[in-house]
Amino acid sequence: MARPRTSRTRERIQEAALELFAEQGVRQTSLRQIADRLSLTKPALYYHFASREELVASLLQPLTDDLDALLAEDEAAGDVDARELLGRYFDVSYRHRAVTGLMLRDLPTLSEFGVVERIVDWRRRLTTLLVGPDADVAARARAIVALGGLGDCLVLLADTPVDELRTAALDAACAALGHPAG
Structure with missing residues (x-):
């Protein structure tokens, strides 16, 4: 029974870290502040995460895994329906919206984790899936606008109910395409 509690403690640390990183930035948040927020000792926090970098990486990894899986699946399938692909991309981005928001707010710090390169790679792959590898500049530009706009909707319209937001964002992204x- 101790394992579920350990797992829950790890999740609580990640939740508190994400909140503090969003409030103060990654560099400005110490492990001591995270431990204090949870009334944990620093050694207890270090039991779960050896460093702030390891903690940040643990926050980024689920998003990375999900986007890599989505892209691999669609790349293997070949021909994809643009709206369905954009819908799956929206769903993954929505599920990880707190991390996505952190990436937008603290991109310079998170660039040390290879985030910028990953985002560029994901966008290139998504663009290729949406318009094909030989698309002209205009088609690629429309795909880039569709993807960027979809992501911006998650941040700028965060208070909108998810079903309403999903429909509106997908309609707008499809219109851009x-x-x-x-």
């Missing part, structure tokens, strides 16, 4: 809404 020149596809009919709905």
Whole structure:
């Protein structure tokens, strides 16, 4: 029975860290502040995460895993429906919106974790899936606008109910691609 508690403690540390990172920034947040927020000792926190870098990496990893899996699946499938792909991308981004928001707010610090390169790679792969590898500049630009706008909706319209936001964001992204809404 001790293992579930250990796992829950790890999750609580990640939640508190994400909150503090969003409030203060990654560099400005110490492990001591995270431990204090949870009424943990620093050694207890170090039991779960050897460093702030390890903690940050643990926050980024689920998003990375999910996006890599989504892309690998669609790349293996070949021909994809743009709206379905954008919907899956929205769902993954929404599920990890707190981490996505952190990435937007603290990108310079998180760039040390290879985040910028990963984002660029994901966007290139998504663009290729949406418009094909031989698309002209105009088609690629529309795909880039669709992807960027979809991501921005998650941050700038965060208070919108998810079903309403998903429909509106997908309609707008499809419109940017020149596809009919709905």
